[in-house]
Amino acid sequence: MAPVLSRQTLNRALLSRQLLLSRARIPVHDAVAHLFGLQAQAPNPPYVALWNRLEDFAPGELSRLITDRRAVRIALMRSTIHLVTADDCLALRPVLAPALERGLAAAYGKQLTGLDLDAVAAHGRELVEAQPRTFAELGELLAQRFPGYDGGALAPVVRIRVPLVQVPPRGLWGSSGQAAHTSAESWLSAGLAVPSADDMVLRYLAAYGPASVRDVQAWAGVTRLKEVVERLRPRLLALRDEHGVELFDLPDAPRPEADVPAPVRLLGEFDSVLLSHADRTRIISDEHRKRIFTVNGIIRATVLIDGSVAGMWRMERERGRAVLAVEPFTEFTAADRDAVAEEGARLLAFAAADAAAHEVRIA
Structure with missing residues (x-):
């Protein structure tokens, strides 16, 4: 009979893997590789994610990885922009390509009827490798080559069929810029790897981990991974959750005891830890999830207390003052309020160093 893991034990295992039980002292590149994909729909969330996970994290270190082409921003899991290492970009993109292709057909199939998609992709590759392009520019140029088709539907063909990375200054700390794209192969001077779902x-x-097959599929946006997990079964540890769902894990991966203390953390928007399982109750209740996940696709910044989402936060500017406004979902204890205020002050010092004054407000 497979060992049963409580929800609290799963929580502590997840926090440990995600470097959220204690901040790690490892190079930024190693952290990005270990975390295997930082949600990056907006430029700053990967920096806040690493601030939560690394001791003495300096944002310039991640910016240098991007400018040195050792880390890139690219659409991967669930067709969402992630920040990954260059090696993981080249390895993950081929595995996810079929799922991305299905998403293209579902979203734009009717608008692309009768079109040679290979020709669109080939011309699009020429355009973005000649110079980085925004999607608006790319769509306009493609519409000139393929009259009668909307550029807003043509650009996604290139996005899906050509692995497009966003080039700096997009994604750099303290910088701004439109999302301009070129091919991963051109930017990294390397070809895509042979697909390996096993490695993924x-x-x-x-x-x-530990995770079910459905969890892995929810994270990747890929179906039919059961056969992959079955192939790997001899190398994995089989477990179960409190509801009898079969979970899998690496035999030597950390699984701390359920009573290991979990410090307060202030996760940024789109933090991957909230988006990487089909059953997310190990870190957020279904009730609180409705308040965090908005109808327009924004995942709000959250407060973790004892390892679980207990509120949300936002940063505001008021006449040169940076304010961290915290909204608890339940009544904080005095100790929790103090811990949130202390962590909030550290976050303001990191993310709003230019402000004349800082303030943490807990509703």
């Missing part, structure tokens, strides 16, 4: 599943478990 093992890397996922190292960062997010």
Whole structure:
């Protein structure tokens, strides 16, 4: 009979893998590789994610990885922009390509009827490798080559069929710029790897396990991974959750005891730890999830207390003053309020260093 893991034990395992039980002292590149994909729909969330996870994190270190082309921003899991290492970009994109292709057909199939998609992709590759392009520019140029088709539907063909990375200054700390794209092969001077779903599943478990097949599929946006997990079964540890769902894990991965203390953390928007399982109750209740996940696709910044989402926060500017406004979902204890205020002050010192004054407000 497979060992049963409580929800609290799963929580502590996840926090440990995600470097949220204690801040790690490892190079930024190693952290990005271990975390295996930082949600990056907006430029700053990866920096806040690493601030939560690394001791003495300096944002310039991540910016240098991007400018040195050792880390890139690219659409990967669930067709969402992630920040990953260059090696993981080249390895993950081929595994996810079929799922991305299905998403293209579902979203734009009717608008692309009768079109040679290979020709669109080939011309699009020429355009973005000649110079980085925004999607608006790319769509306009493609519409000139393929009259009668909307550029807003043509650009996604290139996005899906050509692995497009966003080039700096997009994604740099303290900088701004439109999202301009070129091909991963051109930017990294390397070809895509041979697809390996096995490696992807093992890397996922190292960062997010223990997990069910449905969890892995929810994270990747890929179906039919059961056969992959079955192929890997001899190398994995079989477990179960409190509801009898079969979970899998790496035998030597950390699984701390349920009573290990979990410090307060102020996760940024789109933090991957909230988006990487089909059953997310190990870190957020279904009730609180409705308040965090908005109808327009924004995942709000959250407060973790004892390892679980207990509120949300936002940063505001008031006449040169940076304010961290915290909204608890339940009544904080006095100790929790003090811990949130202390962590909030550290976050303001990191993210709003230019402000004349800082203030943490807990509703």
